[in-house]
Amino acid sequence: MSQIKSVALAGASGAFGPYVLRGLLDAKFEVKVLARSKKSGHFEAGIDVVEVDFTSVESLTAALQGIDAVVSTVAGTAIKTQGVLIDAAALAGVKRFIPSEYGSVTTNPKVQTFPLYDNVFMIRNHLQEKADVGQLTWTVLACGAFLEFLLASSSTGLLDFANRKATLLDGGDNRLTSTSLTTAGKAIAEILKNSEATKNRVVKVSEIILTQNQLLQIAQKLKPEDKWHTSTVATSALLKEGLDEFSAGDFSFPVIFKIIAGTGLAGETYGSAYDETDNDLLGVQELTEADLTRVVAEKLG
Ligand SMILES: NC(=O)c1ccc[n+]([C@@H]2O[C@H](COP(=O)([O-])OP(=O)(O)OC[C@H]3O[C@@H](n4cnc5c(N)ncnc54)[C@H](OP(=O)(O)O)[C@@H]3O)[C@@H](O)[C@H]2O)c1
Incomplete structure (x- = not known):
């Protein structure tokens, strides 16, 4: 070509x-x-x-x-x-x-x-x-989920840094490829x-495979004095709810997010992490634990 x-x-x-x-x-x-x-x-x-x-x-x-x-x-x-x-x-x-x-x-x-x-x-x-x-x-x-979106300090991010709250999907150990x-x-x-x-x-491409619990542990290590409030939700339940609401004609962002979370953040069920990449071909460097710690520290403020 x-x-x-x-x-x-x-x-x-x-x-x-x-x-x-x-x-x-x-x-x-x-x-x-x-x-x-x-x-x-x-x-x-x-x-x-x-x-x-x-x-x-x-x-x-x-x-x-x-x-x-x-x-x-x-x-x-x-x-x-x-x-x-x-x-x-x-x-x-x-x-x-x-x-x-x-x-x-x-x-x-x-x-x-x-x-x-x-x-x-x-x-x-x-x-x-x-x-x-x-x-x-x-x-x-x-490229997996965009790192900035996963770390967005809002209800759609994996951790709500502003309010020190986390809704752990399936307990928080789902592996997620992110770039x-x-x-x-x-x-x-x-x-x-x-x-x-x-x-x-x-x-x-994949810069990192992370989990919610990994992010939470980094956050707690950086600021041990902070109390995080956690709850857990099953991604299968989110997906079912999202699909039902969507088929009933609700195309709002919260409904779409349930479908995305129920698939894209559901770990192995739908393949949200992959270990084989084209990183070498495209010159993509993987992030280290230290890099991730720096990013979490910025979000903690
Ligand atoms: N992996 C992840 O975590 C992740 C997260 C978010 C998004 N995504 C994916 O990334 C892609 C881009 O998402 P985004 O959030 O950047 O999109 P976006 O900001 O919502 O929209 C991108 C642009 O699409 C154009 N557009 C909107 N409706 C259009 C239409 N009917 N016809 C033609 N152009 C239209 C608009 O440009 P103009 O007004 O200039 O024409 C708009 O600025 C999507 O495939 C999305 O699914 C992936």
Whole structure:
């Protein structure tokens, strides 16, 4: 495969997109941002931002002329819409497509009928169909849960640092692969630099495999005077509740989070940790216990 030089990025204004943009720019790719609207002041000066209609093959095909690779970091709620972007990429002669996914359990067939994941599998099949007829190649990046999200000091984080509270999932020993946003962004650039070795496959990176109890122990060691309040919940119960509420038409974030926690944070049940990675290929360094201690210390304040 000839070298990838120009990259179109969809979803650059979101939570993960800016880290991918940084990774691509630092690796000296020519980047074109595809956006639904040009938000003034959102991107640094000099970034090529093109307004597109993500529902129109014509609009997207025109924007993708001369582009070697498309990276999508569109919102989880927009996963399905990537079908049009894939069709346009194939028509424009794009060589590589990286779909918005970025998880761990998303690659596990056991979740493919669950809401949130069914569209991920549909998009992966769509890409494989294009690859089968030689129209483009694809790579899925699995990076586990984003470290910043796992450590967010809120009800969605593994530990609520602000209130010294923890809801331990299945007792707190579930193993979870995790990678920071910055490292995941750099990994995308490395995938494109290693396009032959990453062709038509899931590429896995992991900075650390951690558990809630490990984080709690670090926190208690750093501040032994603090009293943590813990409770425990079964991820199977969260998943059942989430699926019932979702099928009853409640698509709110708390419901979605129950499904994510019931799968992505459920340890071995759905494969939330993996020991075999492509870290060496993509130059990803694993975090040490000392690194994790530094991160927890920052969160404790
Ligand atoms: N592993 C993890 O822990 C983890 C955590 C969170 C997210 N994720 C995954 O990472 C990916 C990105 O998530 P995120 O939280 O960064 O997303 P986000 O911030 O919710 O949204 C990203 C961008 O998607 C674009 N977008 C929204 N709706 C769209 C639509 N209908 N068509 C086209 N573009 C649309 C928007 O960009 P414009 O307005 O500029 O067009 C938005 O800024 C998703 O696949 C998500 O599932 C993984």
